[in-house]
Amino acid sequence: MRRRSPAFLAAWLLAPSLFLLFLFTYVPILQALMQAVTLEGFGGKFTGYGLGNFHKLFADAGFWKAVSNNAVYGIGTVAPSIALAVVLGVALQEATRLNAVIRTVIVFPVVLPLVAVATLFAFVLMPGVGLLDYHLAELGIAGANWLGSPDTALYAIIGLSIWKNAGYYMLFVLAGLAGIAPELHEAAKLDGAGALTRFRRITLPLLKPTLAFVLVIALINVVTQVDHVIVLTGGGPSDSTNILLNYIFQAAHQQGDTGRAAAATIVSVAGLLALSVASLRTLKSGMHYES
């Protein structure tokens, strides 16, 4: 082994991973690009290259509906679940036995498969007899057809996502909080700062890098999690819960329009790449803040 150069050894060690990445990441991206610019006539016959699939995609009202749904879904899940994660993290920071139990309960949904969450929520959100309506009725509040009405379905899906993900984000917040020196709080306390002031002036600024990071994961989840939509609504009623990945899934799997699906894939890939470039920047500025 002494005789081999490090470059030779490295090539040999990296080859299995790179070969697999080539097959299942690089080629598929190129393939999607090719497919997006390949035009097909009736019966899937090749008719040429061009941007026709993108024209078709951008002319499709369903696509824009999916983009706007995804935006609402993104804002609706990301902001509340991160806020919840921060509040719960601060409240459960102390390592008491009760806190440990509550933390566990909050994190349980994280290890649940998203489809299992969906099958549970199919009952939770069932009109009349379901968990939510049944117990709302005990409080004298009328229920609704949460998943069946276009006005509420997306919000029901948002609620489900918050329940599934908030605990995951809380774990990062707890780790971030553990990194804040307790002396800072004690000094501020001696100076007469109340709990709210200390939260605003010490906790929140020092948590900024953690939160920037959690924001990135949360945004990626918004684009890549779709199982609950497929199981519960299939994008309906009247497209009110159709988010981008479900749109791609339907175009490819149910409508067999691979060109349009590929074009939508390319748009999503570009979005994710832009997101991660932007996030690398925020992360860097976050680190900068810390040092």
Add this chain to the structure above:
Amino acid sequence: MSPRGLTRALRGRGARLAALALLSGFALAWSTPLLWMLNASMRDMPFGARDAASLLPDFKPSLAHFSDAWTQGDFAQWYLNTLIVTLGILAVQLVTITLAGYAFARLEFRGKTIVFYLFLLQLTLAAPILIVPNTLMVVRLGLYDSLPGVMAPYFASAFGVFLMRQTFKTIPRDFEEAAILDGASFLQMIRLVLVPLARPGMIAFAIVSVTSHWNEFLWPLMVTDSPGKMVLTVGLTSFVRSAEQAADWGLVAAATLLVAGPLLLAFALFQRQFVNSFLFTGIK
């Protein structure tokens, strides 16, 4: 203590108790879907029962819903398929990430930065986005509707490579050099010296990998077709569809618990390890 100090102390205590009560109430509300699943799966409950949403146990637990689910669904096959997929992916991953992780941690070579970014690309482009082109690739490789087809796209893991790179960097080089001087071959050195020392990193990776692939749904749904190739998540959705139409909620709860139970139990038992490895995903 002065009277004023005493009232302040009492008020502080009152606020603390109120906060605790609020938190406990919140946690209770948060856990109702899971409590319901646990309760409904063991309650003797007829089809379409009006009080299906009740959270009160009957105190005569029955396993009837579980045995019904087991006989009506193909759970044994689905369990087997999920086990093959999750453990198969993990086994191959551990090999690929150990080799590549070592290269990044220990070797200097030209183009290292470029290769690093090539790996990073996989982290950014989370697999679900590429389902359409990846399905075509699986078809072209002749792996459609087979378990290897479900597994193959995950055999390389950029996340795992970066994790192993971090792990190897914490291990002093002396061990490797001593082993090589003692006449061990390169692969022997990795297997007998580095792998045992890197076990914490590998366990962290294993937890993340198994959890995510046990729970995965969309990809196996895309690339399998025949009932015999269904994994637990795909089986669950097809099974539950008919049980829901029959409003057989006890059966739905039992089937869901059969799928989610193993990981919930593992999490409850090894909470610290799970939390630590979830935090590792933070490295990406």
